[in-house]
Amino acid sequence: MIADRGASVGLGSSFDRSLLLLVPATLFMVVLFVYPFIYGLQLSFRPMEGNWLANYTKFFTTDNLWSTIGTTLKLAVPATVINIGVALPIAYQMRLKSRYQKWVTTLLVIPLTLGTVLIAQGMLGYFGPRGWLSQTLQFLHLYEGPIRLTHNYWGVLISLVISGFPFAFLLTLSYITGIDPTLPRAAATLGASPWNQFRYIYLPLLVPGLAMAFALSFVQAFSVFPSAVLLGSPAGATRVISIAAYEAAFEQYDYSMASAVAMIMGFVQLLVVAAILGARGMFYRGPVTGGKG
Amino acid sequence: MDSHRLVAKLWKSLIALVMAFFLINVGLMIAAVATSSVAQRWLGTWLPAGYTFNWYLAAWKEFQLGGVLLVTVQVVAAVVFLSILIGVPAAYALARRDFPGKRLLMGLFLLPLMVPPITYGIPLATVMYQAHIAGTIFGVILSNMIPAVPFMILVMTPFIEQIDVNLESAARVFGASTFKLFWHVLLPLLAPGILAASLLVLVRTIGMFELTFLTAGPDSQTLVVALYYAVFAAGVRAPQSVDAMAIIYMTITLVWLLIALQFVNPTQLVSRVKEHPQTA
Numbered sequence: 001m002i003a004d005r006g007a008s009v010g011l012g013s014s015f016d017r018s019l020l021l022l023v024p025a026t027l028f029m030v031v032l033f034v035y036p037f038i039y040g041l042q043l044s045f046r047p048m049e050g051n052w053l054a055n056y057t058k059f060f061t062t063d064n065l066w067s068t069i070g071t072t073l074k075l076a077v078p079a080t081v082i083n084i085g086v087a088l089p090i091a092y093q094m095r096l097k098s099r100y101q102k103w104v105t106t107l108l109v110i111p112l113t114l115g116t117v118l119i120a121q122g123m124l125g126y127f128g129p130r131g132w133l134s135q136t137l138q139f140l141h142l143y144e145g146p147i148r149l150t151h152n153y154w155g156v157l158i159s160l161v162i163s164g165f166p167f168a169f170l171l172t173l174s175y176i177t178g179i180d181p182t183l184p185r186a187a188a189t190l191g192a193s194p195w196n197q198f199r200y201i202y203l204p205l206l207v208p209g210l211a212m213a214f215a216l217s218f219v220q221a222f223s224v225f226p227s228a229v230l231l232g233s234p235a236g237a238t239r240v241i242s243i244a245a246y247e248a249a250f251e252q253y254d255y256s257m258a259s260a261v262a263m264i265m266g267f268v269q270l271l272v273v274a275a276i277l278g279a280r281g282m283f284y285r286g287p288v289t290g291g292k293g
Numbered sequence: 294m295d296s297h298r299l300v301a302k303l304w305k306s307l308i309a310l311v312m313a314f315f316l317i318n319v320g321l322m323i324a325a326v327a328t329s330s331v332a333q334r335w336l337g338t339w340l341p342a343g344y345t346f347n348w349y350l351a352a353w354k355e356f357q358l359g360g361v362l363l364v365t366v367q368v369v370a371a372v373v374f375l376s377i378l379i380g381v382p383a384a385y386a387l388a389r390r391d392f393p394g395k396r397l398l399m400g401l402f403l404l405p406l407m408v409p410p411i412t413y414g415i416p417l418a419t420v421m422y423q424a425h426i427a428g429t430i431f432g433v434i435l436s437n438m439i440p441a442v443p444f445m446i447l448v449m450t451p452f453i454e455q456i457d458v459n460l461e462s463a464a465r466v467f468g469a470s471t472f473k474l475f476w477h478v479l480l481p482l483l484a485p486g487i488l489a490a491s492l493l494v495l496v497r498t499i500g501m502f503e504l505t506f507l508t509a510g511p512d513s514q515t516l517v518v519a520l521y522y523a524v525f526a527a528g529v530r531a532p533q534s535v536d537a538m539a540i541i542y543m544t545i546t547l548v549w550l551l552i553a554l555q556f557v558n559p560t561q562l563v564s565r566v567k568e569h570p571q572t573a
Contacts, residue, residue: 018386022398025383025442029401033413033439040416086311093308104312106554111319113546115500117520118539121532122322125329130337132321162319194301215407223409226502226521242411242503249507255419266412273407 044260055260065261068241069268075153075228075240076221079160083168083217084210091173092198105173112166119159120230124150127158155231156238160221168217175209176202211280215273222269241265323543330536348537355530356523356538364430365499365515371434372441372498373491379438380445381487385479387446388453402443410440410503418507428510436504441494448493452486485556492553499546516542 047054059065090108094101114122125131127149137143149155183205184197192200225242232238245265249258330348332341352358387399405413417436421427426435456479464478502517509518520542523535 016390016392018390019392021382021386024379025446026398026401028379028438028442029405032417032435033405034401036417036420037413039420040413043416043419086315089308090312093305106551107316108312109550109554110547112496112500113543113550114319114323115517115520115539115542115546116502117517117524117535118323118326118543120524121329121536121539122326125536126318126322126325132325132339133318135337135339162322165315193297219407219409223411223503225411230521230524242409245411245415249415249418255415258415259419262412262415266408269408269412 040259041263043256044263047256047260048254055257056264058257059260059264064239065244068239068244069264071238072222072224072240072242073268075156075160075224075238076218079157079164079221080168080214080218082161083164083221084172084214087165087168087172087213088206088210091169091176092202094173095176105170108169109166111162114163116159116163116226116230119162120227123155123159123231127155150231151233153232153237156224156228159227159231160224163227164217164220167220168213171213171216172210175206175213178209179205207280211276215276218272218276219269222265222272241268326536327540329533330540332533335533348531348533349541351531352534352537352541355534356519358519358538358541360512361514361516361519364433364513367430368433368437368505368513368515369495369498372437373494375434376438376441376445376494377487377491380442380490381449381483383442384446384449385453388450389458402446405439405443406447410501411507413439414504414507417504421508427508428513430513432508433505433513433515436508437498437501439504440501441498444494444497445490448490449483449486452490453483456482489553489557492549492556496546496550496553499549516545 044055045052047058050057094104111119127133127147129147129150133149134147137147149158179202184192184201187197187201223242224240225246228234228238228240228243234243241261242265245258245261248254248261328341329335331344331346333343333345335341383402387395414436417439418427421432421436426432460478460482461474464474469477499515500517501515502521505515505518506521509515514522520535520538523530523538
């Protein structure tokens with residue numbers, strides 16, 4: 001494999017057999033991802049009734065359909081901003097290797113294992129009107145009456161933070177520790193304050209990683225489905241777009257409409273991701289880990 | 294200088310406070326579910342009236358957990374194994390070779406991680422229903438591999454890039470065949486990376502709700518989906534037995550995640566830097 005490297009890279013004439021290793025994965029993605037996607041796209045233009053654009057017209061003229069985009073964004077954007085915004089300073093603090101780092105990381109990662117249902121049950125119990133939190137607040141006379149943090153917008157937002165923060169933290173931590181620590185050390189030798197080390201060394205190098213972490217966190221928050229049903233009010237304040245898609249497919253059995261909603265969902269999602277990744281192009285791009293090998 | 298130190302101290306305390314706030318609330322939330330799962334009756338008091346383990350037994354019977362767990366194990370094992378089989382060779386080629394269309398191919402592998410599972414899950418389910426594989430374990434495995442294969446590739450590519458090409462060249466010089474090169478040189482070097490990536494795929498697959506939800510039938514539900522139905526589906530269930538099931542789910546995922554953390558340094562998940570001597 002290595003022997004024919006020169007030929008394949010230099011001249012590009014002889015066929016590089018190691019590229020065959022890509023065939024199974026590519027084939028798999030084409031058959032199970034690209035094909036259904038294209039199938040769904042064309043299915044969305046073949047509505048049960050009306051002309052080829054009927055599904056899309058229906059989506060954008062029906063109140064409880066097109067408003068789901070706004071509802072989803074209103075949940076996903078704040079959740080992502082909170083998750084990355086809190087993960088960044090914490091991960092920055094945790095960047096130095098220590099015993100402490102390992103313990104804190106493990107503790108912060110545990111919520112990843114909870115699962116939507118445990119979070120939902122836990123929130124209904126703990127944050128609910130008669131849960132421990134409510135009882136404690138009343139016991140201490142900090143707040144009278146039952147608190148309302150479930151079956152509404154806040155319930156879903158809190159669950160998105162609980163499940164999304166560990167993920168955002170792990171990613172951010174991983175990007176921060178990927179930055180060569182000799183750079184800030186050099187800056188410190190030249191008298192840079194901790195804030196300036198962060199501002200002029202870490203932050204610019206982090207931007208690509210942060211953009212990626214933001215995009216991936218956003219995908220998770222944007223596709224919120226079970227918690228919007230279990231913790232929100234799925235008919236009202238938290239009627240997110242995936243609920244609309246699910247209802248079309250499995251309650252009305254209108255796969256054409258469901259595909260249209262899925263396509264709109266994917267389009268909005270990709271628009272946001274493209275905007276984030278496009279914005280990062282305005283910052284420094286280059287190696288962050290220094291000389292390797 | 295002193296004011297600087299004060300600000301730094303305040304900042305550190307603030308961060309510790311935020312972390313403590315998050316962890317305490319999540320901890321109490323888990324404790325609430327755990328308490329409820331062993332509670333005889335618990336209505337708006339600090340602690341339940343009495344304790345029992347019967348809910349676990351009830352959950353096991355009522356939700357046919359034995360069967361569900363078997364399906365989960367089969368699905369997860371197949372997804373992990375097949376993603377290694379397909380993903381690792383692809384990651385190797387992507388890490389070692391440059392070819393026209395490489396960026397496009399990387400894009401193809403990145404895309405499933407960048408769009409919500411429901412977006413491709415609904416058309417996929419539609420296609421699978423037509424092909425009569427939806428509702429079977431096979432369908433569930435295939436759909437769960439869609440995010441797993443790209444994930445495997447994206448985690449393994451930087452890992453393989455790190456391995457010195459000279460090692461492979463040296464093996465070649467000494468006359469190793471491609472198979473021997475792979476078996477004796479690459480595999481041992483890649484083993485930790487593969488282990489790490491597959492543990493992460495495992496944890497992700499146990500928790501993957503949407504794709505299983507869209508493509509599973511009554512006999513091919515994994516634990517997450519069964520759990521969702523237990524809460525959502527018609528019929529009045531005691532919340533305690535749902536809580537018991539949620540605790541079982543959490544324990545299973547947690548065990549695997551803790552095992553994963555023994556092998557994967559979470560700080561080296563996406564980027565690697567040579568270990569430097571530690572400084573305070």
